[in-house]
Amino acid sequence: MKAGKQPGATNRLKSAELSRASVRLSDRSPSVASRWAAGRLEPGTSLKGCRPARRRVWRSRVNSALVVFAVVVALTPVVLILYHVTRKGLVSMSWEFLTSSMPLSFRKAGGGFLNALVGTAIMVGLAAVISVPLGIMGAVYLVEYGKGNWLAKLIRFFSDVMSGVPSVFVGLFIYTALVVHFGFGALMGAASLALIMIPIVVRSTEEMLKLVPSHLKDASYALGAAKWQTILRVVLPAAAPGITTGVMLAIARAAGETAPLILTALGSYQLTAKLWGEPISALTLAIFDGARNPFAAGQARAWAGALELLAIVLICTAVARLIAARSRLNR
Amino acid sequence: MDILPRRITAIIGPSGCGKSTFIRCLNRMNDLIPGARVEGQVFYHGEDIYAPGVDPVVVRRHIGMVFQRPNPFPKSIYENVAFGARINGYKGDMDELVERCLRRAALWDEVKNKLKKSALELSGGQQQRLCIARAIAVEPDVILMDEPASALDPIATTRIEDLMQELKQDYSIVIVTHNMQQAARVSDETAFLYTEVDEATGARWGVLVEFGDTKQIFTKPKDKRTDDYVSGRFG
Numbered sequence: 001m002k003a004g005k006q007p008g009a010t011n012r013l014k015s016a017e018l019s020r021a022s023v024r025l026s027d028r029s030p031s032v033a034s035r036w037a038a039g040r041l042e043p044g045t046s047l048k049g050c051r052p053a054r055r056r057v058w059r060s061r062v063n064s065a066l067v068v069f070a071v072v073v074a075l076t077p078v079v080l081i082l083y084h085v086t087r088k089g090l091v092s093m094s095w096e097f098l099t100s101s102m103p104l105s106f107r108k109a110g111g112g113f114l115n116a117l118v119g120t121a122i123m124v125g126l127a128a129v130i131s132v133p134l135g136i137m138g139a140v141y142l143v144e145y146g147k148g149n150w151l152a153k154l155i156r157f158f159s160d161v162m163s164g165v166p167s168v169f170v171g172l173f174i175y176t177a178l179v180v181h182f183g184f185g186a187l188m189g190a191a192s193l194a195l196i197m198i199p200i201v202v203r204s205t206e207e208m209l210k211l212v213p214s215h216l217k218d219a220s221y222a223l224g225a226a227k228w229q230t231i232l233r234v235v236l237p238a239a240a241p242g243i244t245t246g247v248m249l250a251i252a253r254a255a256g257e258t259a260p261l262i263l264t265a266l267g268s269y270q271l272t273a274k275l276w277g278e279p280i281s282a283l284t285l286a287i288f289d290g291a292r293n294p295f296a297a298g299q300a301r302a303w304a305g306a307l308e309l310l311a312i313v314l315i316c317t318a319v320a321r322l323i324a325a326r327s328r329l330n331r
Numbered sequence: 332m333d334i335l336p337r338r339i340t341a342i343i344g345p346s347g348c349g350k351s352t353f354i355r356c357l358n359r360m361n362d363l364i365p366g367a368r369v370e371g372q373v374f375y376h377g378e379d380i381y382a383p384g385v386d387p388v389v390v391r392r393h394i395g396m397v398f399q400r401p402n403p404f405p406k407s408i409y410e411n412v413a414f415g416a417r418i419n420g421y422k423g424d425m426d427e428l429v430e431r432c433l434r435r436a437a438l439w440d441e442v443k444n445k446l447k448k449s450a451l452e453l454s455g456g457q458q459q460r461l462c463i464a465r466a467i468a469v470e471p472d473v474i475l476m477d478e479p480a481s482a483l484d485p486i487a488t489t490r491i492e493d494l495m496q497e498l499k500q501d502y503s504i505v506i507v508t509h510n511m512q513q514a515a516r517v518s519d520e521t522a523f524l525y526t527e528v529d530e531a532t533g534a535r536w537g538v539l540v541e542f543g544d545t546k547q548i549f550t551k552p553k554d555k556r557t558d559d560y561v562s563g564r565f566g
């Protein structure tokens with residue numbers, strides 16, 4: 001047609017045709033033209049020549065830029081934290097750090113946070129053993145048995161309240177309830193972590209159980225299954241990936257709690273696995289301790305500990321998302 | 332109405348007249364709906380299943396159900412069929428039971444090499460036959476089918492209908508269908524349900540208009556409403 005001309009010229013030519021087309025439209029019927037001010041095509045006009053109005057393109061670009069900017073602003077602190085902790089932590093991280101305990105004098109360099117790691121593992125493990133069955137059973141009650149009755153409303157209300165309670169209050173409660181009588185120890189620390197984990201497990205499990213489609217339950221009942229059999233063999237397995245995600249997120253949260261552990265486990269420099277009667281360390285406590293330490297060696301260990309804790313939390317979260325994604329693929 | 336043994340009873344009627352709700356009454360599935368109330372009696376082998384003290388779980392072991400949309404569990408094909416048997420404490424050879432039920436449901440040849448695969452990977456027609464195999468595994472007396480082929484393509488529908496004719500030899504079948512030709516092809520007795528509307532309040536309820544031999548319902552219906560429906564004047 002117009003070979004040899006630049007494509008831009010061709011496009012300009014076509015928009016000129018379009019504007020002539022819309023002029024023809026408005027000549028023909030002014031009411032139609034006013035209703036379709038953005039430009040309706042006359043029959044016979046090719047769609048290929050249509051480009052969005054310049055103003056719309058510009059607004060769309062501005063909106064996209066604003067959204068990208070907002071994301072960058074939100075992500076910057078996270079990225080900075082990750083970068084900082086990794087940079088400072090890697091310097092002091094070593095195999096020795098991961099496998100040995102605090103040196104006798106915290107002025108000395110070397111040693112590691114093994115006692116803290118073991119303490120966190122014991123306390124978070126015990127807390128999970130306590131909170132996961134209780135949380136799942138509570139959620140099963142809320143969804144399957146207690147639809148709307150007063151006990152279900154009460155459980156849900158207190159669950160929400162507990163998830164908002166500052167963790168230091170939980171520590172104070174365990175302190176007055178248990179530590180005053182039995183002393184500091186891993187069990188006390190685990191108890192306070194369990195109190196923090198239970199609302200998370202209950203709420204996330206409840207959401208996952210509600211997502212199990214009712215036709216699966218119908219199929220199970222129609223086969224002559226009793227309610228508990230349906231829950232145990234159909235509903236819980238169907239919701240298992242989501243429940244696991246919730247549990248992993250609760251574990252990641254518990255691993256990062258500091259205030260309740262200050263009041264219940266106290267912290268120690270010794271590698272111990274005693275469950276009560278003796279204070280026990282935790283990663284968060286050791287980081288806190290090391291950060292306040294006036295000596296460079298202590299602070300260096302604190303950075304490495306922070307990197308270790310960060311790695312644990314990231315792994316838990318990544319595993320949780322992996323499980324969730326894999327289960328979605330299998331459907 | 333009487334549901335005769337080893338025969339297929341079809342329940343037809345316009346949409347919303349309560350066919351599915353009615354059939355769910357027959358194995359006490361409506362107990363699962365909070366606020367649902369059932370009045371009247373359903374006699375199974377002379378005993379009212381709604382009598383106080385009757386365990387609905389036991390009722391459902393004898394009166395099984397297949398639903399409109401295939402709903403296999405997200406487990407393997409083997410586990411789906413074995414589920415009902417395990418629940419009810421089956422002590423015999425599970426492999427043999429699974430094979431027998433899949434053969435009766437005309438699905439064995441297609442899945443015999445992939446019993447451990449997820450049931451959700453099967454096609455719609457295969458899933459529905461799997462649900463039938465699962466229902467048979469419990470060895471019920473009666474099988475209720477709520478529009479079993481309405482979510483399937485015509486070829487799968489034909490296979491389900493052929494399957495029903497085979498199953499008739501051992502089980503009593505009650506099928507709800509909105510497809511009149513299917514009811515005419517497949518069933519021995521037919522019940523026609525219709526909706527009545529209270530003009531004043533707008534309340535709607537279903538009534539059993541006519542129940543009888545299928546040939547009679549479709550060729551010489553006694554009630555005018557039945558005649559209108561089966562000749563396609565509405566519905």
